[in-house]
Amino acid sequence: MAHLIAEVVYRGIFQKNLAARITRGIVLSARKAGRWGIAFGRYGDSPQRNGVPAKDFAIVADTKEELEQHMARYQPKELHVTICVDDTLCKGVESWAWYGLQPINRLLLPNGHLLVTSTQSADELLKDAHKKNTPYSLWILPGKASLAGLWVYKEDHTEVRVLGALAKIAPQILSLQAVAEAIREADWGSDLKVESARKAYERVEGRAVKITEGNPETPYSFEMPKWWEMREGVTIPSLPIGKPIEGGKGYRPERSTVFKKFSTRTMRPVIDFDTCVKCTLCWLQCPDSCFDVTPEGLYDANMESCCGCGICEAVCPVGNCITMVNEAAFDNNASQWDMWRKDKDAYKVWLGAKITDKVHVARSHGFRYRGQYEQELASGELELGGAALASGIPGENADQKGLKPSAHEDKSSSIVTGVAEAPGG
Amino acid sequence: MTVATQAAPAAAQEQEMLISGSEAIAEALTLADIDVVTAYPIRPYDTVMQAIAKKIANGQLVAEYIVAEGEHSQFEIVKHASTVGARVFCGSSGVGWAYAMECLVVTPALRVPLVAMVGNRALDDPGAFGVEHNDALFVRDLGWLLCWIDSSQEALDTTLIAYRVAEDRRIFLPIAISADGAFLTHSQAITKVPSKSLVEKFLPPYNRGDLQLHPDNPITVAPQVNEDWVIEIRRQNNAATERAYTVIEEAYADFRRVFGRGPENPWFEEYMTEDAEVILMGMGTLSLPVKVAIRKMREEGKKVGLIRLRWFRPFPYEQLAEALRKAKAIGVIDRDYSFGSPFGSGVVATEVRAALYNAEHRPPLIGFICGLGGREVTLEDVYKTTEICYSAAKAGKTERATYWLGVRE
Numbered sequence: 166m167a168h169l170i171a172e173v174v175y176r177g178i179f180q181k182n183l184a185a186r187i188t189r190g191i192v193l194s195a196r197k198a199g200r201w202g203i204a205f206g207r208y209g210d211s212p213q214r215n216g217v218p219a220k221d222f223a224i225v226a227d228t229k230e231e232l233e234q235h236m237a238r239y240q241p242k243e244l245h246v247t248i249c250v251d252d253t254l255c256k257g258v259e260s261w262a263w264y265g266l267q268p269i270n271r272l273l274l275p276n277g278h279l280l281v282t283s284t285q286s287a288d289e290l291l292k293d294a295h296k297k298n299t300p301y302s303l304w305i306l307p308g309k310a311s312l313a314g315l316w317v318y319k320e321d322h323t324e325v326r327v328l329g330a331l332a333k334i335a336p337q338i339l340s341l342q343a344v345a346e347a348i349r350e351a352d353w354g355s356d357l358k359v360e361s362a363r364k365a366y367e368r369v370e371g372r373a374v375k376i377t378e379g380n381p382e383t384p385y386s387f388e389m390p391k392w393w394e395m396r397e398g399v400t401i402p403s404l405p406i407g408k409p410i411e412g413g414k415g416y417r418p419e420r421s422t423v424f425k426k427f428s429t430r431t432m433r434p435v436i437d438f439d440t441c442v443k444c445t446l447c448w449l450q451c452p453d454s455c456f457d458v459t460p461e462g463l464y465d466a467n468m469e470s471c472c473g474c475g476i477c478e479a480v481c482p483v484g485n486c487i488t489m490v491n492e493a494a495f496d497n498n499a500s501q502w503d504m505w506r507k508d509k510d511a512y513k514v515w516l517g518a519k520i521t522d523k524v525h526v527a528r529s530h531g532f533r534y535r536g537q538y539e540q541e542l543a544s545g546e547l548e549l550g551g552a553a554l555a556s557g558i559p560g561e562n563a564d565q566k567g568l569k570p571s572a573h574e575d576k577s578s579s580i581v582t583g584v585a586e587a588p589g590g
Numbered sequence: 591m592t593v594a595t596q597a598a599p600a601a602a603q604e605q606e607m608l609i610s611g612s613e614a615i616a617e618a619l620t621l622a623d624i625d626v627v628t629a630y631p632i633r634p635y636d637t638v639m640q641a642i643a644k645k646i647a648n649g650q651l652v653a654e655y656i657v658a659e660g661e662h663s664q665f666e667i668v669k670h671a672s673t674v675g676a677r678v679f680c681g682s683s684g685v686g687w688a689y690a691m692e693c694l695v696v697t698p699a700l701r702v703p704l705v706a707m708v709g710n711r712a713l714d715d716p717g718a719f720g721v722e723h724n725d726a727l728f729v730r731d732l733g734w735l736l737c738w739i740d741s742s743q744e745a746l747d748t749t750l751i752a753y754r755v756a757e758d759r760r761i762f763l764p765i766a767i768s769a770d771g772a773f774l775t776h777s778q779a780i781t782k783v784p785s786k787s788l789v790e791k792f793l794p795p796y797n798r799g800d801l802q803l804h805p806d807n808p809i810t811v812a813p814q815v816n817e818d819w820v821i822e823i824r825r826q827n828n829a830a831t832e833r834a835y836t837v838i839e840e841a842y843a844d845f846r847r848v849f850g851r852g853p854e855n856p857w858f859e860e861y862m863t864e865d866a867e868v869i870l871m872g873m874g875t876l877s878l879p880v881k882v883a884i885r886k887m888r889e890e891g892k893k894v895g896l897i898r899l900r901w902f903r904p905f906p907y908e909q910l911a912e913a914l915r916k917a918k919a920i921g922v923i924d925r926d927y928s929f930g931s932p933f934g935s936g937v938v939a940t941e942v943r944a945a946l947y948n949a950e951h952r953p954p955l956i957g958f959i960c961g962l963g964g965r966e967v968t969l970e971d972v973y974k975t976t977e978i979c980y981s982a983a984k985a986g987k988t989e990r991a992t993y994w995l996g997v998r999e
């Protein structure tokens with residue numbers, strides 16, 4: 166490799182500082198060996214929005230001339246390394262700049278490298294990452310999705326751990342020595358961080374992915390029309406109104422076939438249809454009109470359009486009726502209502518497994534309560550991205566839901582929601 | 591479309607009135623039965639808004655008359671009204687037109703067939719009311735169709751033609767009709783006003799078709815896009831502007847058929863150019879002193895002619911190259927400026943030069959900046975122009991590319 170092209174696939178707001186540190190770190194590390202480089206974000210992305218998939222790039226080359234081939238572009242056409250700092254993005258990426266669902270490994274060159282920070286196994290991740298027609302390597306750096314968020318930058322060493330892992334993956338371009346020097350010089354660097362990078366270098370594990378492996382689904386896509394096929398006047402058809410679901414009953418709104426939004430989701434609502442009291446609140450409050458009204462008057466969140474905001478869970482008045490669960494725990498977007506009506510007992514078992522498997526699947530965006538970060542640090546699980554969290558947003562009904570984190574005694578209001586937590590917890 | 595000329599309509603179908611250019615536009619708007627008009631006063635455009643208000647007050651026109659709180663809203667409102675299917679009119683002058691710029695730039699991309707009147711006015715500061723063409727020229731690159739007129743009659747006729755062209759499904763672009771402040775907006779002349787039934791034969795109702803915002807046609811207009819869509823939208827705009835060459839010719843031909851008058855050549859008026867050695871060019875009312883001067887110079891045996899441009903966008907570059915084929919020298923009188931332009935010429939001179947670049951016959955072309963801020967273009971100015979052109983013709987080259995005329999020196 167006379168040059169190295171890497172991308173960081175991350176989530177808007179929560180990880181934009183993290184992604185920027187990683188791509189800058191790559192360029193500054195490569196500079197130690199006299200190489201030239203650029204770091205940039207994809208302009209069409211909207212990294213200022215919560216959770217939207219976005220990308221940053223780093224390109225380094227031996228000479229300025231070689232580098233110029235890759236400049237004045239929105240994104241590279243192909244690359245050597247994809248760094249995915251939130252494993253739920255392995256399901257694919259849909260952003261403002263792209264059309265359809267783009268597999269996480271789409272731009273990888275043959276024998277390229279996909280590096281994921283995750284607590285999942287390679288086999289689990291390969292249920293999400295789409296099949297690719299050339300072989301590549303999958304590297305896993307143990308850790309949860311880092312929340313280098315808007316309000317605080319969470320110094321959980323993810324940026325240096327990724328750089329350390331890269332030194333293992335692309336030693337010709339980034340020596341561990343160079344990475345260590347660059348980290349030390351960074352205004353956010355420290356000896357402790359250099360140590361984390363070294364540890365990551367040792368701990369990152371890779372394995373080959375064959376062309377037969379991966380999620381076999383064909384990601385949805387569409388052809389862009391020619392200029393004379395487009396309706397004039399900057400005009401596009403609006404969504405028509407929806408239809409009843411069955412026998413004139415229920416209601417399913419029309420949804421966009423070209424922009425689905427679900428790759429923004431990191432947690433999804435799981436609904437207990439047996440305890441639902443049909444109050445309509447979830448349906449009313451969902452900002453994306455995700456809910457289908459079923460013929461019997463229940464509410465089924467459509468997983469193609471749900472962005473995972475958690476509002477439905479927060480407004481549902483029934484304890485444990487709607488629970489937000491880590492997106493990583495699911496392999497498809499199937500309708501929960503369909504599953505429920507086919508086999509109610511089996512659904513109950515499935516539901517119970519999903520909402521109780523908190524150690525593996527719980528996650529959050531930002532910090533949900535004051536002191537969470539300190540608590541995670543104290544628990545000594547930094548390498549795994551912190552302690553297990555209670556799932557769910559502690560909203561008005563946190564008490565009834567048993568969602569209030571027990572280890573945490575602070576009664577002040579939540580940083581994230583700004584809503585005072587329920588008294589008496 | 592038929593081009594056959596029919597007999598002139600019976601006199602009863604047209605009536606003579608003594609009206610200004612602005613009033614003539616208001617007559618045309620009444621005949622075109624516009625639906626929505628927005629207003630915000632600035633001289634000299636305000637004469638149109640007053641004339642329309644009078645029409646509505648007198649019950650001659652039924653239309654929504656909306657007084658906006660500024661030009662920005664003025665142009666925004668008509669844009670939206672047009673999208674739901676209303677025939678709209680709007681206008682402004684000088685810095686008022688400039689204030690509406692954000693709305694002006696998107697009107698062509700949204701394919702809104704707005705007809706606007708620009709009462710040409712110098713850009714403040716200094717505060718000044720007189721004519722300069724720079725205001726309307728702001729939008730020359732953006733998909734607006736632009737034309738200049740030089741009489742009340744042409745004001746009325748061109749307004750009807752403008753709706754016919756703008757609302758043609760092949761075009762759907764805004765048109766700005768420029769009228770020189772004072773000389774046209776504030777000066778009354780005998781004008782033929784046709785009957786409504788005659789106008790109906792010429793101007794079909796506005797039909798926005800599948801681009802109309804309506805509950806039965808659910809569409810979204812102007813979503814946010816990225817680099818994957820914009821150049822296609824510009825390409826569409828370019829195609830529409832190119833189609834305007836055909837559609838404008840059709841409209842003028844049909845105008846002649848229905849009204850029994852109107853120019854054969856929509857693009858420019860040619861005055862005594864048949865045998866002209868020196869051809870002077872310009873836009874708007876400066877044609878009047880130029881014509882007078884030409885007649886006087888012809889008495890002295892000087893073969894001088896005038897080409898008065900009506901349409902600036904689309905620019906009739908092929909027709910012009912043909913019309914200028916025999917000239918020995920060309921003098922372009924600009925009532926505008928373009929500081930730092932090639933040769934320091936005005937906008938029209940620069941465009942004509944570009945239009946001739948690939949022509950076989952490229953006579954010397956001299957630019958003249960004249961009549962800025964509403965200063966009169968005098969016979970003396972025209973004589974001087976011609977003199978300079980003649981010496982260039984004799985030498986076969988230009989000594990200087992641009993002259994300023996009528997400046998105290």
Ligand code: SF4
Pocket residue numbers: 433434450451452453454455456466467470471472473474475476477478
């Ligand atoms: S999490 Fe709930 S409220 Fe939010 S988008 Fe999904 S279904 Fe709608």
Ligand code: SF4
Pocket residue numbers: 436440441442443444445446447448464477480481482483486487
């Ligand atoms: S908010 Fe909860 S109880 Fe109310 S309809 Fe939705 S799922 Fe049922």
